[in-house]
Amino acid sequence: MRLLSSPLGRLGAHYDVIVVGSGYGGAVTAARLAGARWNRGGRGRRGRELRIAILERGEEILPGEFPRHVGGVLRRTRLQVRGRSFGGDGRLFDLRVDRDMSVLTGSGLGGTSLINANVVLAPSEAVRKAREWPSELKFADDDEWTPRFDRVREWLGAASYPDPTLRTPQVSQAADDLWALDGFPEVDLTYHDHTTPQGDATHLPPRGDTDVQEHGTPPGEIDVFEDTTLEDSETRSSTAKASRGVPRSAGDPRRWPRLPKLLALDRAGRSLGAGAPEPDHGEDDAQDWQTKAMFAHTILAPDGPTDPIDRVAESPQGHPPLAIDSPDIAVSFRPSISRGGIRQRPCTLCGDCVTGCNYSAKNTLPMNYLAAARQRGVEIFCGASVRRVERTSSGRWLLWVDPLDTGRERYGAPPMFVTADVVVLAAGSLGSTEILLRSSRRHGGELDLSPRLGEGFSGNGDVIAFGYNNPDEVAGFGAGFRAPELTTVPGPTITGLIDLRRASDSADTDRELIVEEGAIPGSISLPIRFMMSVFGLVDGVPTRAGWKARLGEVWRALVSLVLGVRRGALRNTQTYLVNGHDAGGPIAGLGRLLLHDGRLRIDWPWVASKTVFHDIDALLRRCTAALGGIHLPNPMWSVRGRRRLLTVHPLGGCRMAESADQGVVDHGGAVFDPSSGSDAVHEGLYVSDGSIVPRSLGANPLLTISALADRTAEQMARDWGWDVAAEDD
DSSP states (O other): OOOOOOOOGGGGSEEEEEEEEOOOOHHHHHHHTTEEEEOOOHHHHHHHBBOEEEEESSSSOOOOSSSOSHHHHHHHHEEEETTTESSTOOOOOEEEEEESEEEEEEOSTGGGGGGGGOOEEOHHHHHHHHHOOOOOHHTHHHHHHHHHHHHHHHHTTTOOOTTTTTTOOOHHHHHHHHHHHHSSSSOOOOOOOTTTTTTTOOOOOOOOHHHHHHHOOOOOOOTTTTOOOOOOOOOOOOOOHTTTTOOOOOOOGGGOOOOOHHHHHHHHHHHHTSSSOOOOOOOHHHHHHHHHHHHHHHHOOTTSSSSOOOHTEEEEEEEESOSSSSEEESSSSSSSOOTTTTTEOOOOOOOOOOOOSSSSOOOOOGGGGHHHHHHHOOOEEEEEEEEEEEEEETSOOEEEEOOOOGGGGTTOOOOOEEEEEEEOOOOOOHHHHHHHHHHBBGOOOOOOOTTTTEEEEBBOOOOOEEEOSSSOOOOOOOOOTSSOTTTTOOOOOOEEEEETTSSSOTTOOGGOOOOOEBBBBBHHHHHHHHHHHHHHHHOOOOOOOOOHHHHHHHHHHHHHHHHTTHHHHTTTOOOEEOOOOOOSSSSSGEEEEEEEEEEEEEEEGGGGHHHHHHHHHHHHHHHHHHHTTEEEEGGGGGGGGOOOOOEEBOSSSSBOOSSTTTBEEEEEEEEEEEGGGGTOEEEEEEEOSSGGOSOOOOOOOOOHHHHHHHHHHHHHHHHTHHHHHHTTT
């Protein structure tokens, strides 16, 4: 794989469009505008293709270069504690610790897509129609949202984990399609169109056959990057090193293993009463589905340890229980070519998604949107931190840029400057808000901006907790530096969820919750090994009584402490990730982002004391009780006696609204200019990322952010008279 970015020394003096940031908002916007042409006159523009640049403060990291050890994680981490910074700007892991709320985001080409779990999930209809949205979106029908959601899913190659015993829509369709065939299909379904959600399922050969192992492409396929002009990296790790340990099941849907952490979540979901059997359509219909399920399982997973009929039999109406759902995730489960033209291998199930995929299986933004943008002529530059923007007398936008890791910072060198006709801030909720705060008059800048700038910050109701030291195996730790093996792999970080949105009143979105299982990356297993042992004794809440239970817990804890995370208590630990709603009322119930001594701070006093987080804690105790383990809250919950929260889904800060009195940008992402009127905007200045989302979503936000960016790009094209190229051109 070749580099998408160019050296910062090649940055031009002026561009038609500059996108600041390469996360979901920036990548989607750039890819949608790539290849667009001016259809208005002036300055020799008419008919000319837009010159577009992406400025990313982080570095470009290729598969095989993500950290596998705790030392590598520390070297790629920037820690900011109440304004004091440790580690250089632009590191992969950006952790900001504040008094009540901490935030973890990703920095690098691809933004947080490099280190997230890539769950592609839409918010509920009640959330999409909530009062916080501008009227153009609040009253929009499904024709506004659904095509954008579908387009993003296609670009990201989203599919659920191919476990045939889960009744996902794809597997149900596979059962119906197989049953409808005339006669029995061949047993070898290597290239059967219905065996996986993504279409063809290609067997991966044994480890001695390196055609796919080392190059990620079956013999005869073409590497579409082979003849491009993208720059080679002379210092990159070999591709073969990144592809070691690919399990033989990869790409073969008949051999994907049942994941212990998914089965544990299923038990927890049943205990909550999540979901319900489908309406009884009669005994014949139930028997028909049983027959189809058994037939599909026999063909799709003949070696699987559990037959769907076992789950069907547990339902009083003969249907499989719907305790958990299998969400779409942006992960490849077969050898494929991405929408960006990059060869991808099937998932190795290593469980290290959130420290970066070293196997080219995770559909991060460099695999699709950014690669497509680069091929269409968008220039990409890494190591460029934008400090502020201002308007020049000629009407152009001037960006102050600090080059990172060049040594200039040691001598107090002045920033670089670049101009653009249009600027799109897509640096994330924290980054875009910080740039606008620095650019505003209240902090010495020159822009008149909404007084609501920085308000409406949400952590998306995120809660992280653990079901520690269960009696049964969970296998929730990633492989780290070890080669993934089917007997110990946890699978992708998130493969299942308990969707409690159906159980809530449709008019009361604050009660919506989603509980997801997770995997802890193997690269940080060493510190986690000791931290959990300590916090398990100090903060753990046992859910089983009796001296035998206590004795078993102590023994398993000692085994893990001595032998590591693949034995004992930690092998049997379930990770829970919750998305909910944290406003608890109007905007006054949300947090604020402030600049203090030149550093961005999060101000949200006593947020962890909100009722919703106590309710979530009680819910997770019930989940852990169903497994018979010890409930262990997020360790930050009780540090030094003050409850704190950690979010990986920061939203708001530049929230969209009807006018500058209520928010920072309009429905199309244009930044309000209150000096010219409450609904006037700064021409050519847009925001396109999670900061414009006006409320918590109660679901993983990447799909919503990407859909809004898609809409913003279309709005920009209308505002500026650009002819946008067709998506498939």
